[in-house]
Amino acid sequence: MPNGFWHAAADAILLLHLLFVLFVIIGLLAVWLGHLFGWQWVRHRRFRQLHLLAISVVVAQAWLGQLCPLTMLEQWLRQQAGAGQFDGSFLAHYLHQWLFFQAPWWVFVLAYSLFALAVLLSWWWVPPNPGRKR
Numbered sequence: 109m110p111n112g113f114w115h116a117a118a119d120a121i122l123l124l125h126l127l128f129v130l131f132v133i134i135g136l137l138a139v140w141l142g143h144l145f146g147w148q149w150v151r152h153r154r155f156r157q158l159h160l161l162a163i164s165v166v167v168a169q170a171w172l173g174q175l176c177p178l179t180m181l182e183q184w185l186r187q188q189a190g191a192g193q194f195d196g197s198f199l200a201h202y203l204h205q206w207l208f209f210q211a212p213w214w215v216f217v218l219a220y221s222l223f224a225l226a227v228l229l230s231w232w233w234v235p236p237n238p239g240r241k242r
Contacts, residue, residue: 111189114188135159140234166224171221173213
């Protein structure tokens with residue numbers, strides 16, 4: 109396949125990764141703001157379950173010392189394109205600067221764990237609506 113395909117696929121994965129990160133971060137912010145402003149949609153059980161699952165996967169990967177599968181897939185796609193791991197388009201360059209930074213592994217484990225704790229506490233502070241009875 110042409111290199112352009114691999115670059116585009118890697119950029120698409122990078123964009124998906126960004127959307128995932130935004131869902132996790134903005135999701136918690138939305139729950140807190142929703143509580144303050146009375147937004148009922150932030151109590152939607154499925155939304156809250158997906159949000160908890162998303163941060164749980166991140167924390168589990170961090171505690172197990174595993175890289176994110178989206179990061180690994182993007183790196184593989186960039187290698188298929190003949191590029192370095194984080195070379196790519198204009199979009200990829202700036203998204204990488206925002207998403208990835210250098211720090212010791214324990215910093216990420218601690219940050220993800222504290223964020224997950226905040227998500228768990230939000231289940232107590234802003235409980236989701238009970239599920240529908242069938």
